[in-house]
Amino acid sequence: MNPVMAESPAWVRVALIPFLQLVLALAISSLVVLIIGEDPIHAFQVMIRGATNTDFGGISNTLYYATNFIFTGLAVAVAFHAGLFNIGGEGQVYVAGLAVALLCLALDSTLNAWFMAPLIIIGTALFGAIWGAVPGYLQARRGSHIVVTTIMFNYIAMAFMSYMLVEYISKLGGNSTDSRYWNAEAVIPKMHEISSSFPYSLLNPTILLALGVSAAVWVLIWRTRLGFAIRTVGSNPEAAKYAGIDAGRIIIITMAISGALAGMMAVNEVYAAQSRLILNFPNGAGFMGIAVALMGRNHPVGIVFAALLFGAMNQGGTELQFEIPSISPQVVLVIQALVVFFTGALDQLLRGPIENWFQRRAIARSQQAAAQG
Amino acid sequence: MEMFDQLFSLLGATIRMATPLIFAAMAGIFSERSGIIDISLEGKMLMSAFAAAVVSYETGSPIFGLGAALFISMMLSLLHGYASITQKGNQTISGLAVNFLASGLTVTLGHAWYSQGGLTPALKNEQRFTAIDLPGAEWMGENIPVLGSFYERVLSGHNILVYLAFVAAAVSFWVLFRSRFGLRLRATGEEPNAVDSAGISVAWVRYRAILIAGSLAGFAGAYLSIAQNASFIREMTSGRGYIALAAVIFGKWHPRGALLACLLFGFLQALETRMQNVELPLVGELPTQLFSAIPYIITVVLLAGFIGKAIAPKAIGRPYVKER
Numbered sequence: 175m176n177p178v179m180a181e182s183p184a185w186v187r188v189a190l191i192p193f194l195q196l197v198l199a200l201a202i203s204s205l206v207v208l209i210i211g212e213d214p215i216h217a218f219q220v221m222i223r224g225a226t227n228t229d230f231g232g233i234s235n236t237l238y239y240a241t242n243f244i245f246t247g248l249a250v251a252v253a254f255h256a257g258l259f260n261i262g263g264e265g266q267v268y269v270a271g272l273a274v275a276l277l278c279l280a281l282d283s284t285l286n287a288w289f290m291a292p293l294i295i296i297g298t299a300l301f302g303a304i305w306g307a308v309p310g311y312l313q314a315r316r317g318s319h320i321v322v323t324t325i326m327f328n329y330i331a332m333a334f335m336s337y338m339l340v341e342y343i344s345k346l347g348g349n350s351t352d353s354r355y356w357n358a359e360a361v362i363p364k365m366h367e368i369s370s371s372f373p374y375s376l377l378n379p380t381i382l383l384a385l386g387v388s389a390a391v392w393v394l395i396w397r398t399r400l401g402f403a404i405r406t407v408g409s410n411p412e413a414a415k416y417a418g419i420d421a422g423r424i425i426i427i428t429m430a431i432s433g434a435l436a437g438m439m440a441v442n443e444v445y446a447a448q449s450r451l452i453l454n455f456p457n458g459a460g461f462m463g464i465a466v467a468l469m470g471r472n473h474p475v476g477i478v479f480a481a482l483l484f485g486a487m488n489q490g491g492t493e494l495q496f497e498i499p500s501i502s503p504q505v506v507l508v509i510q511a512l513v514v515f516f517t518g519a520l521d522q523l524l525r526g527p528i529e530n531w532f533q534r535r536a537i538a539r540s541q542q543a544a545a546q547g
Numbered sequence: 548m549e550m551f552d553q554l555f556s557l558l559g560a561t562i563r564m565a566t567p568l569i570f571a572a573m574a575g576i577f578s579e580r581s582g583i584i585d586i587s588l589e590g591k592m593l594m595s596a597f598a599a600a601v602v603s604y605e606t607g608s609p610i611f612g613l614g615a616a617l618f619i620s621m622m623l624s625l626l627h628g629y630a631s632i633t634q635k636g637n638q639t640i641s642g643l644a645v646n647f648l649a650s651g652l653t654v655t656l657g658h659a660w661y662s663q664g665g666l667t668p669a670l671k672n673e674q675r676f677t678a679i680d681l682p683g684a685e686w687m688g689e690n691i692p693v694l695g696s697f698y699e700r701v702l703s704g705h706n707i708l709v710y711l712a713f714v715a716a717a718v719s720f721w722v723l724f725r726s727r728f729g730l731r732l733r734a735t736g737e738e739p740n741a742v743d744s745a746g747i748s749v750a751w752v753r754y755r756a757i758l759i760a761g762s763l764a765g766f767a768g769a770y771l772s773i774a775q776n777a778s779f780i781r782e783m784t785s786g787r788g789y790i791a792l793a794a795v796i797f798g799k800w801h802p803r804g805a806l807l808a809c810l811l812f813g814f815l816q817a818l819e820t821r822m823q824n825v826e827l828p829l830v831g832e833l834p835t836q837l838f839s840a841i842p843y844i845i846t847v848v849l850l851a852g853f854i855g856k857a858i859a860p861k862a863i864g865r866p867y868v869k870e871r
Contacts, residue, residue, distance in 0.1 A: 206652065206655060206656075209656070210655070210656065210659035210660070211659070212659075259639055259640075261639075261643065312847070312850070312851045316850075316851040316852050316853075317851075317852065318847070318850035318851045318852070319850065319859070321584075321586070321639050322792070322796065322846070322850060323847055323850060323851075325586075325789055325792075326789070326793065326843040326844075326846050326847045327843075327847070329786055329789065329839075329840065329843045330840050330843050330844060330847075333836040333837070333839050333840035333843075334836070334840065336836050337834050337836040337837075341834065461643070461647065464640070464643060465647075468640070499662075500658070500659045500662070501655070501658075501659065502654050502655045502658035502659070502665070504650070504651050504654035504655050504658070504665070505651065505655045506651070507647055507648075507650050507651025507654070507655075508647075508648060508651035508652055508655060509651075510647055510651070511644050511645075511646075511647035511648035511650075511651055512644075512648070514640060514643060514644040514647060515630065515641070515644040515648075518636070518637060518640035518641070518644065519630035519631065519634070519636035519637055519638075519640045519641030519644055520629075520630050520634055520636055520641075521636065522634055522635070522636065523634060
């Protein structure tokens with residue numbers, strides 16, 4: 175009788191278990207809603223309606239938030255593949271916002287959207303890449319830990335951006351904490367401006383960029399030499415060394431890519447949706463990327479779905495405050511935290527027993543088959 | 548004399564700013580010396596600041612408020628411990644989850660209970676820890692030059708938690724470096740295998756370490772909401788947990804070094820508010836944002852080994868798996 179190399183089926187690993195982890199997170203969040211004396215079922219109904227309605231822009235805004243989370247989720251995932259935990263998405267997005275501001279303030283009266291958009295994409299990716307590559311360099315060549323360095327870089331970015339905004343950018347014609355609006359000619363239109371069949375929302379064509387970038391990340395990680403090097407460094411740095419891979423170089427490149435992905439969120443937020451630079455605009459989206467990547471199991475397809483889910487939660491959360499004023503939209507943060515717990519730190523809590531059960535069943539079946547055959 | 552008065556009131560403010568950092572940094576040292584990364588200092592402080600404000604307001608007693616802060620912070624520690632010790636999960640992810648949870652819960656509960664957008668109602672003086680004037684402070688400040696002013700402005704006039712922070716630092720040093728428990732705790736963070744072979748439970752040492760860390764972080768949180776301020780404010784920790792973490796690294800995981808780092812960072816914070824619109828010779832007006840960024844910048848520089856070298860406990864971040 176052959177020993178069975180049993181692995182639980184793929185749908186269990188990538189769909190069933192994350193789903194159950196989400197259910198567990200939602201169940202515990204419901205307790206919080208119960209504590210503040212509201213009906214969790216009603217709250218979820220309001221959230222789902224708020225996130226999926228077509229007449230008041232619910233679904234469009236869900237997609238708009240999802241666009242942000244795809245970028246930040248991919249950023250975390252690419253770094254994860256190299257065994258790096260990039261907590262610095264928040265800072266990388268923030269600094270990338272500066273690229274949008276500089277380009278628009280300089281050129282928005284001379285270039286139209288067709289010329290402007292590519293420049294903005296390159297600019298945000300570049301600024302994000304720099305803010306990611308420096309911690310990467312410090313980890314690879316100076317031995318400082320990426321987690322601590324990226325946290326510190328988030329706060330350095332906050333101080334730096336608040337200085338730039340308050341001292342310079344706002345003085346060129348905005349309020350005290352934000353820039354002026356970009357010239358409409360230079361900005362890509364939102365969906366409802368392109369076609370009146372879309373309801374009013376902040377959704378704009380950047381979502382296509384996000385989907386394209388997701389596909390590119392898939393190709394990069396699983397179909398290129400660099401992607402192979404990244405995964406090798408992530409799974410076994412020693413083996414990478416013997417395979418002739420310069421792990422340090424790969425770490426720096428990976429962090430630059432990761433930062434560039436995070437930075438492109440500024441295309442959606444600062445360039446297209448808000449059309450101006452606002453103080454603290456990332457507003458936690460960089461951190462949300464961690465939950466998105468964990469839930470999406472670091473795969474672009476999973477990340478797109480997880481981003482949609484968190485986009486829906488964000489949009490549902492903002493609707494919540496109109497229907498049930500006593501529930502703060504910040505309740506979404508509680509759900510996010512619990513998702514991070516159950517899909518990240520406590521992953522084995524559900525995964526262990528469920529995968530075991532499927533493995534045992536597979537082994538029992540094959541033994542049965544062997545006995546009969 | 549005017550110059551000394553200003554200098555001493557700056558030093559007094561330094562001590563008040565450093566207090567929450569000192570508590571939190573000691574918490575970080577206990578946790579990290581036992582091998583558990585403590586990103587969750589920020590969340591524990593935030594949640595305990597909220598608990599302290601709510602309970603002080605509802606019961607009218609700051610002692611109960613402090614108790615609630617310690618309790619809730621230790622609960623979060625246990626959650627972090629369960630994920631990272633018992634379940635052997637990723638400690639960074641678990642710590643981040645605690646921080647997200649604290650951000651979400653404080654605003655959600657505060658908004659639902661007091662409908663002030665996450666703020667808690669203002670506390671009366673008897674509901675918080677207020678400044679204590681040491682005996683004869685005012686008299687000495689008026690009659691004894693320099694030393695009297697130092698006594699009045701630097702040593703006197705702080706609330707009880709400020710003095711406790713310095714006691715906590717001293718006790719932390721004693722426990723970690725002079726007691727048997729401390730020796731075991733440090734060994735657990737360096738060579739858990741050796742600790743295990745000596746018949747001591749690695750998990751139990753780590754659980755005790757993070758419970759101590761939880762209680763210390765609770766003091767830090769309570770200080771923010773019911774001593775330094777008079778209510779809970781949304782995100783009122785504003786990165787102090789991470790600055791404390793920076794102080795731990797800066798102090799090379801040693802209470803004395805961390806204490807000095809906290810005082811330095813506290814000094815920068817005290818300076819920040821005093822440097823607005825002040826023209827300095829040669830450089831002109833310094834941006835206030837620079838002061839808030841300096842702790843982070845020097846931590847990055849230090850970690851990168853450009854000045855000295857900060858070496859973390861050897862087994863930090865690695866769940867202990869018994870060898871078969």
